[in-house]
Structure formats: structure tokens, C-alpha cells
Amino acid sequence: MTGRSIEVFFYGLFMDVELLRSQAVVPMNPRRAFVEGFPLCISQRATLVPTAGARIYGMLIALTRHEIAQLYAAPGLQHYLPESVLAHTMEGQDVPALCYNLAEPPSTSERNAAYAAQLKALLQALGCPAEYIASIQ
Numbered sequence: 001m002t003g004r005s006i007e008v009f010f011y012g013l014f015m016d017v018e019l020l021r022s023q024a025v026v027p028m029n030p031r032r033a034f035v036e037g038f039p040l041c042i043s044q045r046a047t048l049v050p051t052a053g054a055r056i057y058g059m060l061i062a063l064t065r066h067e068i069a070q071l072y073a074a075p076g077l078q079h080y081l082p083e084s085v086l087a088h089t090m091e092g093q094d095v096p097a098l099c100y101n102l103a104e105p106p107s108t109s110e111r112n113a114a115y116a117a118q119l120k121a122l123l124q125a126l127g128c129p130a131e132y133i134a135s136i137q
Contacts, residue, residue: 043106
């Protein structure tokens with residue numbers, strides 16, 4: 001698919017470029033990054049909730065509009081909406097990006113231990129900070 005690419009900050013399982021490729025998406029220029037002001041919240045899936053002083057680690061990946069729409073049309077992802085964020089790459093670049101979050105935070109009673117375990121393994125493989133990985137429950 002051709003078209004202008006848009007930077008997207010992923011913080012859940014979409015950080016995995018192989019998973020994206022399996023969804024017929026061509027991830028461009030993937031790089032580790034973080035965003036200030038959001039902690040990770042895991043319920044059935046991951047989302048972010050604005051919180052001063054928090055930091056979320058993830059991957060900055062360029063995709064086309066069509067690819068983004070295709071990813072978020074999947075069952076269970078339609079409620080994720082785009083927000084503008086400023087991602088900071090590990091190389092020190094500041095990059096405006098889109099980040100998809102739930103409009104309403106999930107119930108704190110919802111937990112998906114299998115998702116959290118998968119996410120922790122992915123973050124470790126990506127070389128994210130150990131203290132951040134250890135904080136995920």
C-alpha cells in the first residue's frame with residue numbers, strides 16, 4: 001500500500017513488527033521511544049490514562065492511514081481513538097505521533113494476566129528498561 005506514512009506510538013502488543021506484518025501491515029522505521037504523562041493500564045488489553053509524572057515505553061512506527069484504519073477496525077479495537085503525543089526516541093529525537101487509547105478507562109477490576117505476560121516478554125525482547133518491565137502487572 002502506498003501513501004504518506006504517519007508516526008504511531010504503540011505501547012501494547014502492536015509494538016511487535018512481526019505481529020504487524022502478520023496483519024498485512026508494513027511497519028516503517030520502527031524505533032524504541034517513550035511518552036511522558038501516561039502510565040500503562042492493562043485490563044483486557046492495554047490503554048493509557050493521563051497521569052502527571054508517569055512515563056510509558058513503546059515503539060514508534062510509521063504506517064499509512066489505510067494500515068492504521070485496518071489495525072483498529074479489528075474486533076475489540078474499535079473503541080481506541082487517536083490522540084496526539086510527543087514521543088521521545090532513545091536516540092534523543094522528539095517526534096509528534098498518534099497514539100490510540102480508550103476514550104474511557106477500563107474498570108480496575110478487569111485483569112488479563114496472559115496479555116500482561118506477553119507484553120512483558122515483548123518489552124524485554126525490545127530492550128526496554130528492566131524497572132519499567134517489572135512494574136507491569
